Amino acid sequence: xxxxxxxxxxxxxxxxxxxxxxxxxxxxxxxxxxxxxxxxxxxxxxxxxxxxxxxxxxxxxxxxxxxxxxxxxxxxxxxxxxxxxxxxxxxxxxxxxxxxxxxxxxxxxxxxxxxxxxxxxxxxxxxxxxxxxxxxxxxxxxxxxxxxxxxxxxxxxxxxxxxxxxxxxxxxxxxxxxxxxxxxxxxxxxxxxxxxxxxxxxxxxxxxxxxxxxxxxxxxxxxxxxxxxxxxxxxxxxxxxxxxxxxxxxxxxxxxxxxxxxxxxxxxxxxxxxxxxxxxxxxxxxxxxxxxxxxxxxxxxxxxxxxxxxxxxxxxxxxxxxxxxxxxxxxxxxxxxxxxxxxxxxxxxxxxxxxxxxxxxxxxxxxxxxxxxxxxxxxxxxxxxxxxxxxxxxxxxxxxxxxxxxxxxxxxxxxxxxxxxxxxxxxxxxxxxxxxxxxxxxxxxxxxxxxxxxxxxxxxxxxxxxxxxxxxxxxxxxxxxxxxxxxxxxxxxxxxxxxxxxxxxxxxxxxxxxxxxxxxxxxxxxxxxxxxxxxxxxxxxxxxxxxxxxxxxxxxxxxxxxxxxxxxxxxxxxxxxxxxxxxxxxxxxxxxxxxxxxxxxxx
Amino acid sequence: xxxxxxxxxxxxxxxxxxxxxxxxxxxxxxxxxxxxxxxxxxxxxxxxxxxxxxxxxxxxxxxxxxxxxxxxxxxxxxxxxxxxxxxxxxxxxxxxxxxxxxxxxxxxxxxxxxxxxxxxxxxxx
Numbered sequence: 001x002x003x004x005x006x007x008x009x010x011x012x013x014x015x016x017x018x019x020x021x022x023x024x025x026x027x028x029x030x031x032x033x034x035x036x037x038x039x040x041x042x043x044x045x046x047x048x049x050x051x052x053x054x055x056x057x058x059x060x061x062x063x064x065x066x067x068x069x070x071x072x073x074x075x076x077x078x079x080x081x082x083x084x085x086x087x088x089x090x091x092x093x094x095x096x097x098x099x100x101x102x103x104x105x106x107x108x109x110x111x112x113x114x115x116x117x118x119x120x121x122x123x124x125x126x127x128x129x130x131x132x133x134x135x136x137x138x139x140x141x142x143x144x145x146x147x148x149x150x151x152x153x154x155x156x157x158x159x160x161x162x163x164x165x166x167x168x169x170x171x172x173x174x175x176x177x178x179x180x181x182x183x184x185x186x187x188x189x190x191x192x193x194x195x196x197x198x199x200x201x202x203x204x205x206x207x208x209x210x211x212x213x214x215x216x217x218x219x220x221x222x223x224x225x226x227x228x229x230x231x232x233x234x235x236x237x238x239x240x241x242x243x244x245x246x247x248x249x250x251x252x253x254x255x256x257x258x259x260x261x262x263x264x265x266x267x268x269x270x271x272x273x274x275x276x277x278x279x280x281x282x283x284x285x286x287x288x289x290x291x292x293x294x295x296x297x298x299x300x301x302x303x304x305x306x307x308x309x310x311x312x313x314x315x316x317x318x319x320x321x322x323x324x325x326x327x328x329x330x331x332x333x334x335x336x337x338x339x340x341x342x343x344x345x346x347x348x349x350x351x352x353x354x355x356x357x358x359x360x361x362x363x364x365x366x367x368x369x370x371x372x373x374x375x376x377x378x379x380x381x382x383x384x385x386x387x388x389x390x391x392x393x394x395x396x397x398x399x400x401x402x403x404x405x406x407x408x409x410x411x412x413x414x415x416x417x418x419x420x421x422x423x424x425x426x427x428x429x430x431x432x433x434x435x436x437x438x439x440x441x442x443x444x445x446x447x448x449x450x451x452x453x454x455x456x457x458x459x460x461x462x463x464x465x466x467x468x469x470x471x472x473x474x475x476x477x478x479x480x481x482x483x484x485x486x487x488x489x490x491x492x493x494x495x496x497x498x499x500x501x502x503x504x505x506x507x508x509x510x511x512x513x514x515x516x517x518x519x520x521x522x523x524x525x526x527x528x529x530x531x532x533x534x535x536x537x538x539x540x541x542x543x544x545x546x547x548x549x550x551x552x553x554x555x556x557x558x559x560x561x562x563x564x565x566x567x568x569x570x571x572x573x574x575x576x577x578x579x580x581x582x583x584x585x586x587x588x589x590x591x592x593x594x595x596x597x598x599x600x601x602x603x
Numbered sequence: 604x605x606x607x608x609x610x611x612x613x614x615x616x617x618x619x620x621x622x623x624x625x626x627x628x629x630x631x632x633x634x635x636x637x638x639x640x641x642x643x644x645x646x647x648x649x650x651x652x653x654x655x656x657x658x659x660x661x662x663x664x665x666x667x668x669x670x671x672x673x674x675x676x677x678x679x680x681x682x683x684x685x686x687x688x689x690x691x692x693x694x695x696x697x698x699x700x701x702x703x704x705x706x707x708x709x710x711x712x713x714x715x716x717x718x719x720x721x722x723x724x725x726x727x728x
Contacts, residue, residue: 002631069633070622070716097618104634157690160643161636210694212634218626225716232718236615240719284647286719288617293718295615299647310647 002216003065003516004028005108009129011122013200014055014114016131018122023108029518030601032490032525033064033108035091036532038080041111042089043535048542052084052192053174053199055115061102061165061205062109064492068100068213068290069221071511072228073497075100075290078489082543083191085176085349085403086421086446089539090191093450093489095289096183098207101163105209112200121149121166121204126211134203141342142168142181149206158208166204167194168344170391174198175401177349177390185297185312185341186289191423191445192403194344216517224510231501232293239296239500240286242275244315248427249275250459254468255564256429259323260377261355262418262553265429265561269328273318277330287312294500300334307331307384309338316449319427320351321387325358326377336387343391352424353404354386356417357396365411371396415554421446421545430556432566433458435466435474438576441550442478444536452481456499463502469565471572475580480526487529531600534584534592538602547590550577605709606725607653614649614721618642620713627705627712636694639702640713643679651721653713654691655682657699662687 004023011018023037031037038060050056059081066074077099083090102110105124112122119134137145145166150159163182170178171194178194179187188194197203215221238246251257252270259267271277278298287297301310317337321327340347360366361375368374372395375382389397399407404424408417418425423446430437435454440447449455457477458468466473484505488498491512501507505522512520540546551557556571581588585596597603621638629637639654662685666677684691684699691700705711714724 070619070626072619104636157688160645210634210636212625212629212632212637215631215633218631222623222626229716229718234718235720236718285612286615287647287649288615288719290617291619291622292615292617293619293716295617295719297615301647 001025002214003069003512004033005103005106005213007107009107009110009124011110011112011131012114013112013116013120013202016116018129018131028065030528031532032487032512032528034062034067034076034078034490034492035080035093035486036490036528037109038062038078038091039089039532039535039539042080042082043539046082048082048539049544050082052082052087052196055200057082057196059112059196059200060109063099063103064490065516066511067492068103069215069515070225070291071493071515072225072232072501073292073294073494074492075292076489076492076494077102079180079188079193081193081196083193083445084174084195085192086423086545087543088421088445088545089536090193090445091489092180092188092190092193094182094186094188095292095494096163096186097290098163098165098182099492100290101207101209103209103213104211105207106211110205112202115199116201119201119203121202121206124207124209126209137203138172139169142166142344143184143342145204146184149204162206162208164204164206167197168342168391170344171195171198173393173401175345175391175393176403177346177353177401179344179346181341181344187341187346189346190348190448215515217514220514221511224514227510228501228503228507229293233500236294236296237500239294239496242279243296243298244496245275245278245318247455247459248315248319251428254432254459254566255561256432256566257323258319258418258425258427258429260326261324261359261416262425262429262555263359264563265432265566266563267323267328270323272328273322273330273333278313281330282334284310289494292494292497294497296496302331302334304331307335309335311338311341313337314347316426317347317351320348320355321383324351324355325383327380327383329380332380332384335384339384339387339391343388345387345391348426349403349424350387350390352418353400353407354383356404356408357386357400359416360408360411360413365413418553418555419447420552421549423447425553428455429561429566430552430571431561431569432564433468434471434571434576435468435478437552437556437571437573438474438478438580439482441552441573441577442482442580444533444540450485450495452478452485453495453499454478454481457481462499463504469569471575475576475583478580479583482533483526483529485529486532487525490528490532527600531602534596534600534602537592541591550590605704605727607711607714608723608725609651609653610721610723611648611650613719614642614651615719616642616644616649619716620651620722623712623716637700639691639700641690645679648673650679652680652682653702654684654700656701657684657691659686661685
């Protein structure tokens with residue numbers, strides 16, 4: 001095959017066996033790859049009611065047909081499973097170099113099922129596949145795990161070309177916020193994917209390959225790549241200067257930066273921790289994922305006493321350990337980010353959970369004796385300590401390890417958890433960005449800023465500028481973007497690169513068609529995206545996640561923002577949701593109609 | 604002689620150069636292990652290296668060099684393929700690979716896809 005490699009590894013961890021299977025070309029065409037194929041496999045093989053941390057759950061690592069081809073931003077891969085935080089289908093996406101390397105080894109994806117009796121890791125070097133003991137790696141951080149595995153390879157040059165996905169102690173201890181980390185700093189994030197891996201006693205997946213990814217028409221493919229690179233601003237543009245904090249610069253200017261658990265939209269210390277501050281104080285350089293012309297990755301080094309560390313930081317960490325916790329100490333925020341990557345925890349969910357605990361504490365719902373120390377907003381030491389304790393499930397961290405929603409529920413105030421479907425909201429005050437509120441409420445894996453990126457339109461004007469304060473037209477825009485992004489996730493493209501280059505469905509086809517040789521059309525790509533979205537919905541409905549869960553925290557719906565451009569506004573989800581269901585071809589209960597399912601080939 | 608200027612500070616480690624090289628030299632194929640340029644990534648440092656000559660004898664003395672406070676392994680920066688650095692060889696046949704500036708007249712494809720500007724083509728002066 002071209003684009004796709006055509007083979008998938010299936011690993012039965014319980015029996016310690018594996019087999020290499022052929023990829024069904026018709027399925028590949030219909031679901032494109034990545035998020036689509038992964039979801040299809042999960043839907044076909046796993047009972048949606050299954051306990052996410054039981055051996056019956058599966059993990060599907062899957063690349064797209066553009067992964068590893070040199071398409072701009074074409075280095076992405078996905079891991080699809082049922083997540084333990086939200087209980088929904090959980091598709092995690094990551095860049096780095098792992099996905100392309102998996103294809104160079106000769107595989108589109110890996111399916112893990114069962115549970116290993118003892119800790120193991122999977123080793124892949126072209127045809128050489130082994131399930132190896134990971135007893136000596138258990139308990140190690142993600143960076144230690146990578147270093148040990150590379151050292152064991154022996155040959156320096158081969159070790160450089162080997163790429164590793166692993167969990168840290170958080171995943172091993174089944175922390176519901178745990179991530180899977182690759183290259184020490186890149187995450188298959190959100191939803192607790194790391195805990196699923198930990199529940200299977202799977203410590204790492206290691207891959208190296210020397211084979212090719214072929215395309216059907218190299219000349220046409222090259223022309224398409226060069227045309228898209230032309231659309232990237234010189235040097236990568238503002239993203240190369242400030243990373244994703246570019247978006248939050250606008251969010252902050254509008255008075256919509258989530259502050260002290262979303263109690264305010266204005267953070268007085270933002271200037272101490274924003275993109276300029278990072279650049280001035282701790283930025284070492286920009287770093288790109290595989291095949292990315294934008295290079296928004298921010299490599300930092302901190303040598304402030306007590307907060308030493310180095311790595312890569314993502315914008316959401318700034319918001320969730322910063323304003324959300326009332327903290328304007330950038331060194332401390334970077335330390336929290338560093339510990340998260342090393343222990344393997346999600347920065348958005350953990351920052352949001354700590355902010356929630358801080359509000360519970362300040363309101364007197366969470367007694368100090370339960371925490372062991374004061375937990376007021378702005379308490380830098382407490383925040384950094386809780387990050388570590390949560391990753392290791394120590395003391396109060398054991399309660400937070402269940403996620404902010406379950407913690408708030410335990411203390412009788414679940415409404416103070418700023419989450420959707422139990423997953424914490426990223427850094428956008430959705431009272432002032434109406435469409436993003438709808439995006440969070442309808443996301444198939446709980447609150448998520450990477451399922452439609454409606455704020456790109458409402459705040460930055462990509463692809464078109466819509467007034468963030470109105471609800472009109474938002475349902476249609478949200479649906480359109482959700483479908484398009486699902487298709488891009490399936491193809492193996494990066495959403496950030498695609499937004500920077502303002503990639504259209506036509507651009508995606510200009511890559512997919514010469515890559516695969518299959519007759520894709522812009523409409524067909526959008527339809528595939530819609531098919532994926534609906535299949536995710538079907539999985540969730542069968543898992544018991546229904547229309548009642550398509551909502552936002554009470555604070556977003558009832559407490560108006562007090563300052564900034566959105567002063568006096570709440571999120572008017574009620575105006576958008578019925579229209580959303582209708583335009584989706586779903587009934588009033590949010591269930592896809594028979595007619596819609598037939599149209600999508602899902603009946 | 605035409606040259607390619609390599610600015611290591613500007614390299615972001617995206618490896619688009621490796622892919623452009625492989626597609627140019629092997630029809631319809633992306634395979635970084637068959638590319639004649641390779642970006643070595645060590646922590647926060649990125650070294651794009653163009654394939655130079657093959658030698659069947661490795662150096663008898665190996666150098667660590669310090670430039671502007673950074674310590675570099677000269678083996679990583681070296682353009683040669685040798686027994687101690689088995690890079691720039693066809694994976695299956697071990698036939699050595701060498702940068703050819705993508706033909707005559709030179710038209711290096713790696714430079715064309717280098718958005719951060721780490722690679723610059725300097726035509727013959």
